[in-house]
Amino acid sequence: MANELRLVEAIRQALREEMARDESVVVYGEDVGVSGGVFRATQELQEEFPEQVYDAPLAEAAILGMGVGLGATGFTPVPEIQFASFAYQGFHQLVQHASRMRSRTRGTLGVPMTVRMPYGGGIRALELHSESFEAGFAHVPGLKTVVPSNPSDAKGLLTAAIRDPDPVMFLESTSRYRASRESVPEGEHTVPLGEAEVVREGADVTVVAWGAMLHEAMSAVEDAEVDAEVIDLRTVSPMDSATILESVRKTGRCVVVHEAPRTGGLGAEIIARINDDALYHLEAPVERVTGYDVPFPMFAREEAYRPDEERIRRGIERALSA
Known part of the structure; x- marks a missing residue:
């Protein structure tokens, strides 16, 4: 069975299904709770999952650093960085900690964190709201970097990313959030990471x-x-x-x-x-x-x-x- 969804709706569906499946999945970030996020990707999720969806302060280093701690202690953090360029403030957490936790601890600990972030131009946003920094994330050993182009892949790739044992940077094109509706499978749907x-x-x-x-x-x-x-x-x-x-x-x-x-x-x-x-x-x-x-x-x-x-x-x- 499939539904006709926009990309932003497919993202929300993946988050909803993964939180329902696994109570260790924690969604948090700036305005993701009460407001449902800048692009409303997390709209109404806090009402459905009050113990798994949280608003965070305007502190990207803390948001990413908390994900490192959560991931290393049994949780599955899915933080949202409001716009990809804001991640620069917490880049050291990604490079120095999240990406190398598995190698640093010889496989004892991992950071199963999926960092969602809108990126790219096309919506006439302000300065530092439209950059495409995927090459920077891809340059960091230990980080996977995913960029879906359509609603079905968005759901399948996000589901696979959340289930991945290591950190994943999940970049969502702002101009594609509501650009079209496409068929998206309902229920279990994954797209393997690393496959074009x-x-x-x-x-x-x-x-x-x-x-x-x-x-x-x-x-x-x-x-x-x-x-x-x-x-x-x-x-x-x-x-x-x-x-x-x-x-x-x-x-x-x-x-x-x-x-x-x-x-x-x-x-x-x-x-x-x-x-x-x-x-x-x-x-x-x-x-x-x-x-x-x-x-x-x-x-x-x-x-x-x-x-x-x-x-x-x-x-x-x-x-x-x-």
């Missing part, structure tokens, strides 16, 4: 994207009438290199799309892996369509910064013409 999905098969070029950019890429491919294979990475760390490499060996060309700045972005890592293991299959250099190496701009310039259908289409054309 080929959402469109093709023979001429491989397009790799995740989160909100997956939808821009799909629109660009359809408008350009290109026989493109499109891959939704879904989990950016650990990255499913095998699916990307298999596709590139077939098509010989590749375009990587991400909203984050170009320098040091995950596009560079994907290119490096292709060069390592599929270089002789390439017919042209891998193209990157990304954000620019500037701070995410304010309202009037937001859409000029984010990759759109036209920029992606031009990237595909460059890959095909080389």
Whole structure:
């Protein structure tokens, strides 16, 4: 049985079902209780689970640090950071403690914490509310980093993340929260972490994207009438290199799309892996369509910064013409 849900509703359903299944699951964060969160992802959950949903003070270091303690003592914390950029205030808790607890204690303790956070542009938010920092989280050994692009994956990936024995950064595209309704399985539904999905098969070029950019890429491919294979990475760390490499060996060309700045972005890592293991299959250099190496701009310039259908289409054309 399935329901037609928006992404934000699928997130709420996953949280509700996991708290009902396991009373060790604790949801907390700034305004997540009484108000139901900035985007209402946790709306009414405190009423249903008064012993498992809590409001937290405006203190990201404390929110993440408490998750380390909760996770190491038998709880399954699911903190929400109100916007991804606010996590910088508690980054030391992730790097110094959460990510290395298992190795530090030789497997004695783990931190089964899932950190939910809205990220990315497209909603004309204020400064420090629209950044895409997935490459920074992915660079930390011991952290898994997940970015769903649709409601069904959002529920399945969040469920898998909550059940994972180690910390997971769960990034939710703000522009996709209410963008569409899609069929989402009711009840038990998981999507394995670390597995990409080929959402469109093709023979001429491989397009790799995740989160909100997956939808821009799909629109660009359809408008350009290109026989493109499109891959939704879904989990950016650990990255499913095998699916990307298999596709590139077939098509010989590749375009990587991400909203984050170009320098040091995950596009560079994907290119490096292709060069390592599929270089002789390439017919042209891998193209990157990304954000620019500037701070995410304010309202009037937001859409000029984010990759759109036209920029992606031009990237595909460059890959095909080389």
